[in-house]
Amino acid sequence: MGMNPQTLQMAGLRLAPVQCVAWGHPVTTGLPTIDYFLSSELMEPENGQEHYSEKLIRLPNIGVSYPKPYIPPVIKTRSYFQLLDDAVIYLCCQAPFKYLPQYDFIFAEIARRVPQAKFVFFAWYFTSATPEACFCCYRFEQGGLLCIYQYCRATGLSND
Numbered sequence: 001m002g003m004n005p006q007t008l009q010m011a012g013l014r015l016a017p018v019q020c021v022a023w024g025h026p027v028t029t030g031l032p033t034i035d036y037f038l039s040s041e042l043m044e045p046e047n048g049q050e051h052y053s054e055k056l057i058r059l060p061n062i063g064v065s066y067p068k069p070y071i072p073p074v075i076k077t078r079s080y081f082q083l084l085d086d087a088v089i090y091l092c093c094q095a096p097f098k099y100l101p102q103y104d105f106i107f108a109e110i111a112r113r114v115p116q117a118k119f120v121f122f123a124w125y126f127t128s129a130t131p132e133a134c135f136c137c138y139r140f141e142q143g144g145l146l147c148i149y150q151y152c153r154a155t156g157l158s159n160d
Contacts, residue, residue, distance in 0.1 A: 001029050021054065023064075028052040040064075087118040 001011055001024055011019070012033055020036040021029055028037065034054050041058035049056045078085055090110065092099075111117045 001025065020057075028054060081120075083118055083120070084116075086116055088114050088116050090117060090119045092119055092121045 001007055001021055003024075011021075011029060011031055014033050018036070019034050020038055021034055022038040026039070026043070028051060030053050032053065036057050037052050037054040038057050038059060039048070040062045041060055042063050044056065044058055048058070078087070078089075083089060107119055111119075
């Protein structure tokens with residue numbers, strides 16, 4: 001819940017007498033219309049209920065197991081992505097729409113304190129520079145810092 005605006009809007013309606021969510025995102029929805037959050041007793045801390053607006057249901061003996069992925073050798077260098085060797089890279093792996101605007105100032109403050117800072121945001125959902133992808137540039141400019149947006153498609157990360 002939360003990745004799709006229509007799903008979030010529907011979840012805000014009481015479409016069923018009892019509404020539950022589970023691990024799409026392992027955090028509370030914060031919606032008063034969702035009654036229960038289904039989780040694993042193995043994955044929740046003792047005070048887990050404090051982290052949910054829903055009633056937390058701890059199911060026994062369930063969890064998540066992922067096979068260890070193959071990590072290919074590094075083939076592309078910083079220069080491939082137009083990043084200087086002496087740059088301090090802050091890799092921001094979330095989709096840009098997930099960053100909360102009230103915290104945009106943090107990026108500008110880091111840039112002010114670390115002059116060689118470069119922030120790398122993945123623009124998975126964009127095919128060109130968009131306001132969403134440049135979401136924190138106005139904070140940089142407000143602080144008298146230069147914001148240069150270089151677009152790198154996610155497909156540029158593959159080895160082909």
